[in-house]
Amino acid sequence: MPKPDLFSWQSGDSSVFSDGGQEHVLWQAFKQGDREAFANLLNRYYPLLLNYGVRFQRDREFVKDCLHDLFIELWNQRERLDDVRMLKPYLLTSLRRKLLRETRRLRWFREADEVTDEYAFEVQFTIESYLIHNEIQHEDLKRLHVHLDKLTRRQREAIYLRFFQEMEYDDIARVMGINYHSAVNLVYESLKLLRKNWFLTLFLALVSTLLP
Amino acid sequence: MKNYSQYQPDDFVQDPYFRKWALGELPPDDRFWTTWQATHPEQYEVLEQAKTLVIALRIESPTFDPQETESAIQQILAKTEISRHIPFYRLRWLQIAATILLISGLGYAFWLNREEAAISQTSLVQRASDQPREEFNSSTVPKTVRLADGSTVVLEPASRLRILAGFGDTKREVQLAGEAFFEVAKNPEKPFLVYTGNVVTKVLGTSFRIKAYDTDANVSVAVRTGKVTVFKQKDQPESRASLSDEIILTPNQQAVFVKADERLVKTLVEKPVIVSKLPALQSFDFTETPIPQVFGALEKAYGVKMVFDPDLLKDCNLTGALTSGTFYEKLTLVCETIQARYEIVDGQVVIYGKGCK
Secondary structure, X not given: OOHHHHHHHHOOOHHHHOOHHHHHHHHHHHHOOOHHHHHHHHHHHHHHHHHHHOOOOXXXXXXXXXXXXXXXXXXXXXXXXXXOOOHHHHHHHHHHHHHHXXXXXXXXXXXXXXXXXXXXXXXXXXXXXXXXXXXXXXXXXXXXXXXXXXXXXXXXXXXXXXXXXXXXXXXXXXXXXXXXXXXXXXXXHHHHHXXXXXXXXXXXXXXXXXXX | OOOHHHOOHHHHHHOHHHHHHHOOOOOOOOOHHHHHHHHXXXXXXXXXXXXXXXXXXXXXXXXXXXXXXXXXXXXXXXXXXXXXXXXXXXXHHHHHHHHXXXXXXXXXXXXXXXXXXXXXXXXXXXXXXXXXXXXXXXXXXXXEEEOOOOOXXXXXXXXXXXXXOOOOOOOEEEEEEEEEEEEOOOOOOOOEEEEEOXXXXXXXXXXXXXXXXXXXXXXXEEEEEOOEEEEEOOOOOOOXXXXXXXXXXXXXXXXXXXXXXXXXXXXXXXXXXXXXXXXXXXXXXXXXXXXXXHHHHHXXXXXXXXXXXXXXXXXXXXXXXXXXXXXXXHHHHHXXXXXXXXXXXXXXXXXXXXXXX
16 A cells, blocks of 8 residues: 555645645735735635634634634734744634634533533535436445444544645644544544445345345 | 555545546546546456545535625724734833833823913813823824723824823723724723813713814714714713703714814714624625615615605615625615615715605
8 A cells, every 4th residue: 555655745746735835925924914915814714714613613603703803813913923834724723722712611601510622523425415416326425425424523524624625634633633643544544434334335235135 | 656556445535636536626638537547447446436435525515605704804804904003012122111201201291290280271181180191193104002991092193192180080081182093992880081172072982083183173073883972071961951962973973063163063974884793784786676675774784874765765676786885875876776865964864765656
């Protein structure tokens, strides 16, 4: 299995996913108080941060409030912020922290006795709409769909960050506050789980057709 | 070139180029994967499995109204605009320097004030029993002044703000000459009063702009958020004797004090801004919408009262987007469509029209 090759798109294909140099310039301008850079930053990242946020909290207004506060804090503290090379993981991490903290606080007000680190992460997989849209009958896909529900929230989040936000594993690790190997494992374990169950049902389906 | 012939399904799933093909996102003339699949029959199954996995893992993306995100972004931009100058005050060395200056300045001011109070004719300085603090903006850019209660004042060039003694004890009193934008921290216990010539502006917590240049004929108070009370100085608000001279302003309204005949007039600000925080209200996209509904949308978004006869206008309708342009441009456009005209009376918009058939 060509493991090293797998991660080579960190350097080789990185242009597909980011424009590191340009982002760096944008960040520097923002730190120096350039309003246009700030507006640019907002237009570029607000929608995808909102997309990420609503997966933790279905209450969209709550997420928007958090984003509002986050960007105002960034602006007010811009001179003291670190030099960030990759903005997406940095912003996702900041939003995630804020959301979890605010959610905890909210919960603490509502049910004062219970404060936990639990959080939900909601992703909707689109198999059904895909099948309908493309007017195809795909038995494998339908079978696979059943097993997507079995993924844990952390697996869902890793898959979301990997495939939807198209992030590198070290960035996923940073956002989720885990180490690199755990991030890789979360994605690989999910894929393995899906394939195992999928082939199992495939096999059972085959057996059931053979049995009288 | 990657060694794709060694790949397992999971590896393909992770490959961005492959994912694009599986999801049908590659340009039609990119035939790499079709060719590859045809030339690697032993990998056919692996490729199909990977493709299925990629499709299965597609994640639904909630759709956001672009206007919703746009208005949220605008809110953030507007909110940070005011505090543009704050970082200047956060500089450590400046804070220290300011403290030293303040301490030495206070001693001087105290000594100076004893004389000044005696000479001054205005009741304001006399009211200040000990030394007031004074801020003067001699630069060419607006200057942000933070007050002890958390309020901020953006002082325009050549404007002077005096923070009266006893600020924050029972009231928060300041005196302004020139122009400033106030963002007042909420505190219903301690009203915030701004004295400008003969006009007193009283608020509990809100934001507004005051223009009171000595050289100008008028004094104006324009409200951005919240509610503001404006009255002439000789009328004490407590006495309530002459309520008619007390004006209550809501967002986008302004009071103008005409110095010549000492009259307070309520009108609308020059450029009303959208005050509603609900993004849905900001989409002025109408399709055969009855006019009363159009005015209702404008009223809600700008917080400005619209006076019209709904029965008369119920048969008029509007198709089109009122997304750009100022409040008055929108108003003119609607009025032209329905052959009506508008007037600003007492801080409200009054529509005169004959109706439609």
